[in-house]
Amino acid sequence: MKTFITLAWRNIWRNKRRSFISIASVLFAVLFAISADSLEQGSYELMIDNMVKFSTGYIQVQDVMYDEEPGIDNLLYYDEALQEVLNRFEGSISYIVPRIQSFALAATDTKTRGTLVTGIDPEQENQFNRLSENVIRGAYLTDKDTAVLLAEGLAGILSLDVGDTLVVIGQGFQGATAAGMYPVKGIVKLSVPELNNNTVYMPLATAQWFYAAPDRLSALIIMPENPKHTRRITARLNEALDSEWYSALSWEYLLQDLLKMMQMDRAGSQVIIYILYIVIGFGLFGTILTMMLERIREFAMLISIGMKRYQLAVVCLLESFFMSFIGVIIGMMVTFPFVYYFNKNPIPLKGEMAELLIDYGFEPVMPTSIAPSIFITQAIVVFIIALLIGLYPAYKAFKLNVINHTK
Amino acid sequence: MAVIKTLDLEKIYNSTHVPVKALNKVNLEIEKGEFTAIVGPSGSGKTTLLNIVGGLDKPTAGKVFIDDEEINTMKDNKLINFRLRNIGFVFQSYNLIPVLTAKENVSFIMLLQKKSKKEMDRRAEELLREVGMADKFDVRPNKLSGGQQQRVAVARALASRPKFILADEPTANLDTASAFNLLDIMARLNREEHITLIFSTHDQRVIERARRVITLVDGAISKDEQFNQ
Numbered sequence: 341m342k343t344f345i346t347l348a349w350r351n352i353w354r355n356k357r358r359s360f361i362s363i364a365s366v367l368f369a370v371l372f373a374i375s376a377d378s379l380e381q382g383s384y385e386l387m388i389d390n391m392v393k394f395s396t397g398y399i400q401v402q403d404v405m406y407d408e409e410p411g412i413d414n415l416l417y418y419d420e421a422l423q424e425v426l427n428r429f430e431g432s433i434s435y436i437v438p439r440i441q442s443f444a445l446a447a448t449d450t451k452t453r454g455t456l457v458t459g460i461d462p463e464q465e466n467q468f469n470r471l472s473e474n475v476i477r478g479a480y481l482t483d484k485d486t487a488v489l490l491a492e493g494l495a496g497i498l499s500l501d502v503g504d505t506l507v508v509i510g511q512g513f514q515g516a517t518a519a520g521m522y523p524v525k526g527i528v529k530l531s532v533p534e535l536n537n538n539t540v541y542m543p544l545a546t547a548q549w550f551y552a553a554p555d556r557l558s559a560l561i562i563m564p565e566n567p568k569h570t571r572r573i574t575a576r577l578n579e580a581l582d583s584e585w586y587s588a589l590s591w592e593y594l595l596q597d598l599l600k601m602m603q604m605d606r607a608g609s610q611v612i613i614y615i616l617y618i619v620i621g622f623g624l625f626g627t628i629l630t631m632m633l634e635r636i637r638e639f640a641m642l643i644s645i646g647m648k649r650y651q652l653a654v655v656c657l658l659e660s661f662f663m664s665f666i667g668v669i670i671g672m673m674v675t676f677p678f679v680y681y682f683n684k685n686p687i688p689l690k691g692e693m694a695e696l697l698i699d700y701g702f703e704p705v706m707p708t709s710i711a712p713s714i715f716i717t718q719a720i721v722v723f724i725i726a727l728l729i730g731l732y733p734a735y736k737a738f739k740l741n742v743i744n745h746t747k
Numbered sequence: 748m749a750v751i752k753t754l755d756l757e758k759i760y761n762s763t764h765v766p767v768k769a770l771n772k773v774n775l776e777i778e779k780g781e782f783t784a785i786v787g788p789s790g791s792g793k794t795t796l797l798n799i800v801g802g803l804d805k806p807t808a809g810k811v812f813i814d815d816e817e818i819n820t821m822k823d824n825k826l827i828n829f830r831l832r833n834i835g836f837v838f839q840s841y842n843l844i845p846v847l848t849a850k851e852n853v854s855f856i857m858l859l860q861k862k863s864k865k866e867m868d869r870r871a872e873e874l875l876r877e878v879g880m881a882d883k884f885d886v887r888p889n890k891l892s893g894g895q896q897q898r899v900a901v902a903r904a905l906a907s908r909p910k911f912i913l914a915d916e917p918t919a920n921l922d923t924a925s926a927f928n929l930l931d932i933m934a935r936l937n938r939e940e941h942i943t944l945i946f947s948t949h950d951q952r953v954i955e956r957a958r959r960v961i962t963l964v965d966g967a968i969s970k971d972e973q974f975n976q
Contacts, residue, residue, distance in 0.1 A: 343851075343858050350846035641842035644803055646831025646859050646907070648824060743804045 344651065348658035355631070359663060362627045366667025366726050367674065369620035373613060373718040374675045380609055381709035382683065384602050388595065390702050394469040396594040397437060397561030398570045401426075401577065404587045406558065412442040412513055415556035416586060425580045426562075432573050437464045437561035440547050444510025444518060446540060451498050457508060457540045459547020468561065471528065471541075478502035478526030485543045487525035493537035495527050502526060508540065513553035520550050531698065562588075617725055625729050628660070632733045639737055640745035653734035660730020667726065668719045676715070682708040748815070749776040750910050750943050751800055756809035758795050758966070769795040770806070771966040777911070777959075780941040782934065784948055784957035792966040793947035794915055800945070801834050801913045802826045814910060831859055835904030837914035841896040843888040849875060849899045850884040856906040874902035878932050894925025901933060911943035918950045930956050 352359045392398055403416040416422070418438065426436065440459040445452055462481040466472045471489075472480035481489050488506055490498075500506060504524050512518035522542070530536040548554050564573050570590050577588035592599065642652055686707035689697065694704035756773040759766050769792045777783055785793045798804035799811060802818050811819045813833055821829060830836075843852045853871040862870075875881060878898040888896050897917060904912045914933075918926040934956050936942045946953050954960055962970035 343855070347844070347846065354846050637840070637842065638844065641836075641838065642844070643827065644801075644830070644836055644838075645856060645903070646827055648827050648859075651859070743798050 370671025516552035664726030787963035
């Protein structure tokens with residue numbers, strides 16, 4: 341085997357230009373494939389990161405029925421027993437954000453509007469999504485307040501401003517009537533238009549009183565110390581919680597619609613990457629074919645003098661292996677600095693695309709992902725393509741008609 | 748006992764419209780230690796005969812025996828193995844492996860035979876000395892002249908200790924001095940070590956050295972002459 345390896349290695353360098361072209365083909369395939377995938381994954385990661393950090397959190401503990409019927413009657417009971425369970429996760433959990441939310445009618449003397457009334461722990465909520473930074477008029481809430489924070493769009497629709505009074509009417513827990521009058525303490529601008537037009541924030545205790553649901557929550561958002569441990573913590577929480585009443589859901593479950601959309605979007609972009617693979621594959625095949633034609637007489641001679649066809653095929657495969665390996669390694673080395681740079685300095689987006697992202701509450705940037713899986717997957721795919729192309733000379737070695745080429 | 752024996756050997760190439768009979772009932776016996784030249788005009792069937800006797804091609808009809816073993820019915824892998832252990836080849840275009848040195852080229856055959864490194868080194872050096880290439884062990888083919896490459900090819904052909912060597916026009920690409928040098932070496936090997944040599948050739952210099960000359964015309968043996976030299 342050592343001689344076959346030597347033979348293959350030296351064969352690569354006997355025609356340096358040809359080998360450099362082959363290696364460069366693999367290198368550029370790796371460069372393009374990783375860059376394309378990394379950009380796409382980077383955008384998805386940013387999107388998920390935004391959603392997780394500002395909306396769902398990494399884990400939510402909910403009433404077991406809430407996921408199926410997310411209404412005011414399926415609120416979880418946040419008692420000492422539940423707190424005790426969560427205390428056991430000290431060290432794994434960074435902080436907890438409690439929320440209670442349901443729909444209600446918001447009214448002034450002349451206007452009425454359906455709204456999402458969300459009860460928050462002002463301090464915890466601010467730690468979670470920096471809500472106070474979005475207050476454009478008035479002040480942010482404290483937990484002692486009996487006032488509300490109105491989303492900018494809704495305030496406009498209802499013609500309300502700081503200091504005005506809002507009437508809220510809805511259905512409380514288990515059929516109770518929910519009604520109250522609250523002064524507007526501040527106006528907050530939310531990025532997502534839908535939320536900006538219908539959100540009312542109240543301190544948690546005020547909202548629980550409003551909904552007649554003391555100690556009850558829609559969800560407890562749990563932020564782990566290390567987001568990479570989300571799945572494990574979710575599983576452990578589900579083991580520790582009383583499954584008759586509670587369930588812990590990870591962001592992957594909570595954002596499954598978004599993930600599905602990303603998968604569909606990814607399927608489209610995969611087609612482009614496949615086309616890239618095909619183009620690169622044909623380029624590589626061209627050089628391999630030339631190499632094959634150059635050396636066909638040598639192959640015939642080797643078989644004539646007693647080299648078995650499979651041994652010749654092994655040498656051919658080793659040559660492809662070496663060239664592919666070199667191309668993939670150099671490709672990864674060349675690509676990493678680029679990808680790393682754009683991960684730390686995301687490409688800023690401009691124009692309509694940027695506005696669209698801002699509207700949805702996302703940063704108008706396109707970062708790359710430096711997830712090792714991208715490098716490994718793309719490198720393996722290109723490597724396999726190159727090896728498959730390398731099978732052609734090996735196949736020819738098996739099929740070669742010796743007498744036509746030995747003279 | 749004959750090293751090579753053919754019985755009613757026929758080879759027909761099926762060209763698109765007209766079948767071409769390259770060999771026609773060739774019956775031939777070559778004894779151990781013979782130095783045989785197969786001669787004839789172009790298209791007379793010399794190379795075809797050598798290819799079939801060397802197990803590179805199959806006859807359309809007839810049989811080929813090497814040391815009483817019929818080779819034309821062997822499967823491809825067995826035949827490759829048989830060639831490796833029994834037949835040495837010298838080609839018109841030398842056909843050395845360009846990326847290996849002279850010594851590695853000679854050793855390569857023994858490597859395929861799974862000989863030990865020590866034995867490969869010893870025999871490769873011994874053979875290269877025999878063909879006058881003692882100072883070129885580590886030189887690659889592209890740094891050797893045509894004559895030197897062909898001498899390395901002869902050493903390679905001998906490396907497996909074959910029963911005979913088939914040489915298809917081995918002097919065709921050599922200048923006179925190189926051709927004489929090569930023929931001297933091969934004649935000496937034949938004389939002193941009783942290596943059986945079968946050449947296909949047009950070259951009068953080869954014919955003059957051979958002790959047996961078989962003339963092929965239109966695929967059939969027209970003359971078979973023995974000479975005492």
